[in-house]
Amino acid sequence: MKSTGVTIADVAREAGVSPMTVSRALREPERVSAKALKQITAVVDRLGYQPDPYAQALAAGRTNVIAVIIPSVTNNVFADVMRGIYAIFEGTRWQVQLGNSRYSADLEEALTRTFLRQRPAGMIVTGIDQTAVTRQLLADAPCRLVQIMELGDTPIDMMVGFSHREAAQDATRHLLDRGYKRPGFIAARIDPRTQRRRLGFEDVARQSGVYDPNRIITTLEPSTVTLGGRLMAQMLEQSPDTDSVLCNNDDLALGALFECQRRGMTVPDRVGICGFNDLEMMAAAYPTVTSVKSYREEMGRQASTMLLQTLNDDEPTTPIVDLGFDIITRESTTRTFDDK
Amino acid sequence: MKSTGVTIADVAREAGVSPMTVSRALREPERVSAKALKQITAVVDRLGYQPDPYAQALAAGRTNVIAVIIPSVTNNVFADVMRGIYAIFEGTRWQVQLGNSRYSADLEEALTRTFLRQRPAGMIVTGIDQTAVTRQLLADAPCRLVQIMELGDTPIDMMVGFSHREAAQDATRHLLDRGYKRPGFIAARIDPRTQRRRLGFEDVARQSGVYDPNRIITTLEPSTVTLGGRLMAQMLEQSPDTDSVLCNNDDLALGALFECQRRGMTVPDRVGICGFNDLEMMAAAYPTVTSVKSYREEMGRQASTMLLQTLNDDEPTTPIVDLGFDIITRESTTRTFDDK
DNA sequence: CAACAGAATGATAGCGCTATCATTTGTCAA
DNA sequence: TTGACAAATGATAGCGCTATCATTCTGTTG
Numbered sequence: 001m002k003s004t005g006v007t008i009a010d011v012a013r014e015a016g017v018s019p020m021t022v023s024r025a026l027r028e029p030e031r032v033s034a035k036a037l038k039q040i041t042a043v044v045d046r047l048g049y050q051p052d053p054y055a056q057a058l059a060a061g062r063t064n065v066i067a068v069i070i071p072s073v074t075n076n077v078f079a080d081v082m083r084g085i086y087a088i089f090e091g092t093r094w095q096v097q098l099g100n101s102r103y104s105a106d107l108e109e110a111l112t113r114t115f116l117r118q119r120p121a122g123m124i125v126t127g128i129d130q131t132a133v134t135r136q137l138l139a140d141a142p143c144r145l146v147q148i149m150e151l152g153d154t155p156i157d158m159m160v161g162f163s164h165r166e167a168a169q170d171a172t173r174h175l176l177d178r179g180y181k182r183p184g185f186i187a188a189r190i191d192p193r194t195q196r197r198r199l200g201f202e203d204v205a206r207q208s209g210v211y212d213p214n215r216i217i218t219t220l221e222p223s224t225v226t227l228g229g230r231l232m233a234q235m236l237e238q239s240p241d242t243d244s245v246l247c248n249n250d251d252l253a254l255g256a257l258f259e260c261q262r263r264g265m266t267v268p269d270r271v272g273i274c275g276f277n278d279l280e281m282m283a284a285a286y287p288t289v290t291s292v293k294s295y296r297e298e299m300g301r302q303a304s305t306m307l308l309q310t311l312n313d314d315e316p317t318t319p320i321v322d323l324g325f326d327i328i329t330r331e332s333t334t335r336t337f338d339d340k
Numbered sequence: 341m342k343s344t345g346v347t348i349a350d351v352a353r354e355a356g357v358s359p360m361t362v363s364r365a366l367r368e369p370e371r372v373s374a375k376a377l378k379q380i381t382a383v384v385d386r387l388g389y390q391p392d393p394y395a396q397a398l399a400a401g402r403t404n405v406i407a408v409i410i411p412s413v414t415n416n417v418f419a420d421v422m423r424g425i426y427a428i429f430e431g432t433r434w435q436v437q438l439g440n441s442r443y444s445a446d447l448e449e450a451l452t453r454t455f456l457r458q459r460p461a462g463m464i465v466t467g468i469d470q471t472a473v474t475r476q477l478l479a480d481a482p483c484r485l486v487q488i489m490e491l492g493d494t495p496i497d498m499m500v501g502f503s504h505r506e507a508a509q510d511a512t513r514h515l516l517d518r519g520y521k522r523p524g525f526i527a528a529r530i531d532p533r534t535q536r537r538r539l540g541f542e543d544v545a546r547q548s549g550v551y552d553p554n555r556i557i558t559t560l561e562p563s564t565v566t567l568g569g570r571l572m573a574q575m576l577e578q579s580p581d582t583d584s585v586l587c588n589n590d591d592l593a594l595g596a597l598f599e600c601q602r603r604g605m606t607v608p609d610r611v612g613i614c615g616f617n618d619l620e621m622m623a624a625a626y627p628t629v630t631s632v633k634s635y636r637e638e639m640g641r642q643a644s645t646m647l648l649q650t651l652n653d654d655e656p657t658t659p660i661v662d663l664g665f666d667i668i669t670r671e672s673t674t675r676t677f678d679d680k
Numbered sequence: 681c682a683a684c685a686g687a688a689t690g691a692t693a694g695c696g697c698t699a700t701c702a703t704t705t706g707t708c709a710a
Numbered sequence: 711t712t713g714a715c716a717a718a719t720g721a722t723a724g725c726g727c728t729a730t731c732a733t734t735c736t737g738t739t740g
Contacts, residue, residue: 007695007696007697008696008697008698009696009697017719017720018719018720018721019696019697019698019720020698020699020719020720020721021718021719021720023697023698024698024718024719027698031717031718032718032719033717033718033719036718036719050453050457051457051696051697052398052457052695052696052697053394053457053458054393054394054395054397054398054403054458054695054696054697055394055398055695055696055697055698055725056696056697056698057394057697057725058392058394058395058398058695058696058697058698058725058726058727059696059697059698059699059724059725060697060698060699060725061698061699061725063394073413073419073422073423073426074416074419074420074422074423076414076416079413079414079419080414082413082414083413083414086413086440095454097437098438100426113390114435117390117391117392117393118393118394224620224621224624225620225621225624225625226620226621226623226624228624229624251621254621254624255621255624258624258625258626259626261626262626280564280565280566281564281565281566281591281594281595283566284564284565284566284568284569284594284595284598285565285598286598286599286601286602347725347726347727348726348727348728349726349727357689357690358689358690358691359690359726359727359728360689360690360691360728360729361688361689361690363727363728364688364689364728367728371687371688372688372689373687373688373689376688376689391726391727392725392726392727394725394726394727395695395725395726395727395728396726396727396728397695397727398695398696398697398725398726398727398728399694399695399726399727399728399729400695400727400728400729401695401728401729
């Protein structure tokens, strides 16, 4: 039943002090005399003592768990966010624990319950579209929280993100500025963020008089490069005069690019392509692909830093952070002529 | 200091039984009378009781944690493995906990210690190149273990993987079979698996008399599509007559493809390209790209299933599983002529 | 109907740690 | 040297649960 075997009592005995002093030496060394500290440290090292995190959690009533809920572990976008989160918490006493909601609000609710049962020290959750119950759970939780990826008017606590709708608006405007007259929009895995991007596309398309529902193709399927090709093919079949596409993400954009090449339709001259997220590969593609850059790793870092501040009893200066976005213009939307 | 507030004692009081009976009702319902069970279940639901996992762990001396150590969270390959792992454990009482060794054996050792301190119910670790200390820690651990990704002669416990060296041998042979005479090898983020793939390439290159150290380019940088382009460029500069490349992974292969296109070198006629892992995008690229398919998600599923069996006190029928690999031949190595 | 096996339940004692408060030790001014 | 006060340490009592064993309650049998 025993684990490592070495308990705080063993250390205390060997060091000739009480368990309480050992406990202190480990957590608040400044409250222990230099002599005792040295003694204890030596024994800890010699015995290889490691505190039992469960006993600590139970006795102290709090944990060192940072619970993170993301919709997908296989999506590059969240992988980047995670890298930012790990970058901040690695080497600290906080332990990141990952939960995967698989784009389901119900699963997210269940996950939230599971996590809260563990009394996390802090939480990071994705997006602003939690169920009412989840929102309530999070609001009542005895820990601080950062919502990431998006911005919204009703933050539960803290927030780091950017406006997907505005980003899509700007990207659509970019296509029009580049002389494209009949832009389309393709999207897969319709989640709330995707929806807002579509709205952004529609905003600008409508207001510029180029809106055509036949140039909007969405599907619930998970997004892949192959699917990008398929959606592009569908677009060109149902609206052959489409001269550009805003893709909901870079996988789709890459697939669309390949599909155009396969059909001998030159990019950017015959078809302009704009992706979303600006994954690393977009700059390496041939032709290079324009994309909406989002600051994903920075988002993870910011969220973690803010959480860390609250854990140290500092209030972050800005509890709501807009990281913005940038349209990274590349060859795929840079025509060599204008078909006016 | 209290958490949810509702403890097992509260439930017991309300249900008019002892805490012990509640504890039993929750974990071994068949050992409790139907009447008591119904009573208790009702109270649990009404009060929304959730057992405290820390108290459970401390009292029972075991946990429901499955510890998984992978070298990277942002690498598609491991994302796929994780998907397989989650697929098996989701919905069970086991909780997957992820650790990121960032391709460092020392970090892996530290992580292993951290995880073992938590007395996981089972572990999944990547590869076979642990430090001696890590190996010892794992061997002594009071839980079962699966090593994934590779095969080796000295498994610590169970193992699911495939031979990277043989895979690279086959891929190299494939290039030669397709009529390529001067194959090269490019690799980034040199980890032990990459090394073995290089050995596989060298095996066949040597034995076919086409070995040329100037056609092997490796770097410690993390692998990206952009880097694939750069390494390909370097290859074509230092060995301009290279007529094909085996890429250590698909990101590099895609970068190499783009670089060739940028230089107007036709793929597959002027240069053949073979990737490794067979990520989804390889089938969508233009031209489609040949790659060594590895069964990553299946690897995660197998490892998890085996672990689950041991957790249920069944011994898996095969503790060492070779999932093999397949060369998926596509356009990028299908020449329309033979330059013999 | 006594006797008894087996099922159901409960009392007790921790798991390894920390919060709290009491006690001891050390330091310094008067 | 003494008293006052702070610093250092320790004794005690749980945190919420489960393992273990003792007890009580069935139901069955001769």
